[in-house]
Amino acid sequence: MDNNNFLITDDSIMRHSYKYIISKIGIKPFYVNKDENSTFFKVDCLNVLDSIPHDSINMIFADPPYFLSNGGMTCHAGKRVSVDKGDWDKSMGIEATHVFNIEWLRRCQNVLTKDGTIWVSGTSHIIYSIGFAMQQLGFKILNDIAWYKINPPPNLSCRYFTHATETVLWAAKNKMSKHYFNYPLMRKMNNNKQMQSLWSITAPKPEEKIYGKHPTQKPIALLERIVLASTKKNDIVLDPFTGSSTTGIAAYRLGRYFIGIDNKKEYLDKSVKRLNFEQRNKHDVRQEIKKVEKEVEKLVAV
Numbered sequence: 001m002d003n004n005n006f007l008i009t010d011d012s013i014m015r016h017s018y019k020y021i022i023s024k025i026g027i028k029p030f031y032v033n034k035d036e037n038s039t040f041f042k043v044d045c046l047n048v049l050d051s052i053p054h055d056s057i058n059m060i061f062a063d064p065p066y067f068l069s070n071g072g073m074t075c076h077a078g079k080r081v082s083v084d085k086g087d088w089d090k091s092m093g094i095e096a097t098h099v100f101n102i103e104w105l106r107r108c109q110n111v112l113t114k115d116g117t118i119w120v121s122g123t124s125h126i127i128y129s130i131g132f133a134m135q136q137l138g139f140k141i142l143n144d145i146a147w148y149k150i151n152p153p154p155n156l157s158c159r160y161f162t163h164a165t166e167t168v169l170w171a172a173k174n175k176m177s178k179h180y181f182n183y184p185l186m187r188k189m190n191n192n193k194q195m196q197s198l199w200s201i202t203a204p205k206p207e208e209k210i211y212g213k214h215p216t217q218k219p220i221a222l223l224e225r226i227v228l229a230s231t232k233k234n235d236i237v238l239d240p241f242t243g244s245s246t247t248g249i250a251a252y253r254l255g256r257y258f259i260g261i262d263n264k265k266e267y268l269d270k271s272v273k274r275l276n277f278e279q280r281n282k283h284d285v286r287q288e289i290k291k292v293e294k295e296v297e298k299l300v301a302v
């Protein structure tokens with residue numbers, strides 16, 4: 001009998017947990033990839049987070065609506081345009097926004113493992129509400145990362161400084177959490193110097209938008225750093241506002257399991273195209289390696 005059939009590896013335990021979580025969600029996924037490590041759901045996250053088992057998710061990245069599409073103006077490709085990311089981004093008023101933030105953050109806190117962490121991005125429109133909600137719920141705030149966009153659009157009114165940063169809050173489930181931080185890797189990635197909380201990362205590159213752009217798409221470099229800093233291989237990552245699934249692409253590239261939720265089909269369609277592109281490339285590379293290995297075998301046999 002082949003003993004390998006009975007080997008219990010970290011990967012097999014995590015794969016089992018992942019499948020269990022997906023089965024508990026109780027609605028048909030919008031998409032599951034071929035490798036069965038990335039799953040998208042088309043649903044309001046408030047209606048589904050409660051069905052995810054408590055203490056099951058290692059890391060959450062959330063890029064919630066900033067509620068900033070309220071008739072203001074911005075500069076896009078050198079032109080003055082009104083800020084309109086979609087109906088989902090129109091403000092409901094500060095009190096309602098805070099209630100919304102508490103509601104989804106509370107659900108996220110429940111599903112995190114005891115040592116799990118959450119990252120939430122935002123601008124001044126929501127980040128103070130997010131930070132206050134985190135304090136009210138008893139999260140332990142670990143860092144407030146200032147993401148410096150390096151080449152932001154100019155401020156056309158010339159009545160303010162150019163908006164050049166976003167904040168990304170990093171928090172552990174609660175005060176008791178022993179969160180994971182890949183300090184050595186972050187140090188290595190920063191020329192062997194301790195990495196600071198100021199991250200200089202440009203907006204998504206054109207090749208990240210070949211399947212059409214999401215109006216608030218995050219750069220893949222930002223998400224790769226977040227995934228590498230706070231998760232181990234085979235960990236389970238959740239994004240409750242997944243959009244075009246930049247988090248899912250980073251998780252897939254780095255060998256983590258992924259669950260992405262969004263209530264808009266058009267954005268999940270983009271997510272599927274992006275993920276398929278990643279898979280095709282990965283498989284192409286694998287096939288290429290196999291081809292070369294076979295060629296070498298042939299040469300050695302001669």
Ligand SMILES: C[S@@+](CC[C@H](N)C(=O)[O-])C[C@H]1O[C@@H](n2cnc3c(N)ncnc32)[C@H](O)[C@@H]1O
Nearest residue numbers: 044045063214216217218241243244246262263
């Ligand atoms: C800021 S965007 C996320 C962009 C994403 N980080 C990316 O890189 O493409 C927020 C997303 O949340 C979705 N959304 C808004 N309210 C939602 C809700 N209640 N449940 C699930 N998704 C929601 C929107 O459709 C939008 O795609």
